[in-house]
Amino acid sequence: MIIPEHGRTLTSSEWKPVIDEMLEARHIILTTHENSDGDGLGSEIALAIALKSLGKEVTIFNPTEVPPNYVFLRDIFDIKVFRDRDEENMQEVFLADLLIVLDANLHDRIGKIWPHVEFAREMSRLRIVCIDHHLEPEDFTDLTICETYASSTGELVCDLITTMEAQTGTALFTPESASALYAAIMTDTGSFRFPKTTPYVYRIAGLLVEKGANPELVYDRIYNSLTPQALKLLGLSLSSIRIIENGLVSWLYISQEMLTQTESKLFDTDLIIRYLLSVPTVKVAVLIVEMQDGRSKVSFRSRGRIFVNRLAAHYGGGGHMNAAGALLKMSAEKAQMVILEDVRKFAHEEINE
Ligand SMILES: [Mn+2]
Numbered sequence: 472m473i474i475p476e477h478g479r480t481l482t483s484s485e486w487k488p489v490i491d492e493m494l495e496a497r498h499i500i501l502t503t504h505e506n507s508d509g510d511g512l513g514s515e516i517a518l519a520i521a522l523k524s525l526g527k528e529v530t531i532f533n534p535t536e537v538p539p540n541y542v543f544l545r546d547i548f549d550i551k552v553f554r555d556r557d558e559e560n561m562q563e564v565f566l567a568d569l570l571i572v573l574d575a576n577l578h579d580r581i582g583k584i585w586p587h588v589e590f591a592r593e594m595s596r597l598r599i600v601c602i603d604h605h606l607e608p609e610d611f612t613d614l615t616i617c618e619t620y621a622s623s624t625g626e627l628v629c630d631l632i633t634t635m636e637a638q639t640g641t642a643l644f645t646p647e648s649a650s651a652l653y654a655a656i657m658t659d660t661g662s663f664r665f666p667k668t669t670p671y672v673y674r675i676a677g678l679l680v681e682k683g684a685n686p687e688l689v690y691d692r693i694y695n696s697l698t699p700q701a702l703k704l705l706g707l708s709l710s711s712i713r714i715i716e717n718g719l720v721s722w723l724y725i726s727q728e729m730l731t732q733t734e735s736k737l738f739d740t741d742l743i744i745r746y747l748l749s750v751p752t753v754k755v756a757v758l759i760v761e762m763q764d765g766r767s768k769v770s771f772r773s774r775g776r777i778f779v780n781r782l783a784a785h786y787g788g789g790g791h792m793n794a795a796g797a798l799l800k801m802s803a804e805k806a807q808m809v810i811l812e813d814v815r816k817f818a819h820e821e822i823n824e
Pocket residue numbers: 510511574604623624659
């Protein structure tokens with residue numbers, strides 16, 4: 472058996488610079504990537520609660536709305552959507568001491584917040600820390616902890632909070648924040664089955680349950696949350712999946728028309744991609760969604776050692792070995808042609824390697 476290199480944890484001296492930044496700041500803003508997911512949101516909430524317990528003023532500002540199946544997390548800690556024309560929102564970023572970017576390692580990923588952060592950084596003394604686990608971090612911060620061994624940003628945040636507890640002698644988990652972190656880790660590990668789910672990940676999941684996390688509730692809220700509209704979209708999508716390249720590639724295109732016809736929303740497409748890998752011969756899965764603003768959202772999934780993040784990088788995107796994506800500034804028609812050609816080449820090269 473090959474034991475993966477990951478499964479290590481950062482030492483307290485590796486966490487120290489991050490903890491120092493947080494302890495020195497008075498007002499801290501937490502954010503995550505556009506179209507936030509369980510990992511970004513759960514990590515934000517657990518860290519927000521810990522920082523609040525240390526007497527910090529904390530605001531969670533995200534570039535986009537919380538998806539409906541994660542709205543229950545807002546009962547734990549308020550998650551605000553940053554409005555770039557709202558004076559108060561802009562002022563708040565301008566006056567903050569520290570921005571912590573979670574589950575994203577490119578400045579682009581925090582969307583419309585970025586120009587305000589950049590301004591605050593030049594004009595005042597805003598500092599930026601990034602905590603993430605994606606490949607190839609960009610140098611846009613004062614301090615980046617980006618560890619690809621980690622199953623999730625939640626795993627890193629769990630270690631960070633545990634280290635902070637030891638250092639400050641203050642209890643920093645609550646049953647609610649433990650549930651939020653459990654949600655982060657559960658969603659990013661595909662319910663504890665993706666390759667980075669090391670024995671350590673199961674142990675911290677256990678630790679979170681000990682701290683009061685409620686796995687049954689978290690799972691039910693997140694995964695049993697389909698609207699009738701989303702179910703209709705799922706049905707329509709399943710019948711549109713194409714298996715091509717001798718079974719190696721699965722392909723699905725979701726048009727605005729399909730969304731309108733089923734009265735579903737962009738985030739309803741997120742759950743569909745998993746079906747694209749449900750055929751065992753498929754090595755690469757591609758989902759293209761036509762967005763309302765004319766751009767095209769592409770998501771890639773793969774099976775085994777196939778680095779679809781390299782494919783996503785062709786279009787300015789990124790992600791993990793087995794899950795990656797990008798936003799293309801081109802019509803869905805054009806995007807489909809370009810991607811199909813690339814994917815064909817990619818699939819054959821990668822699989823023949
Ligand atoms: Mn993540």
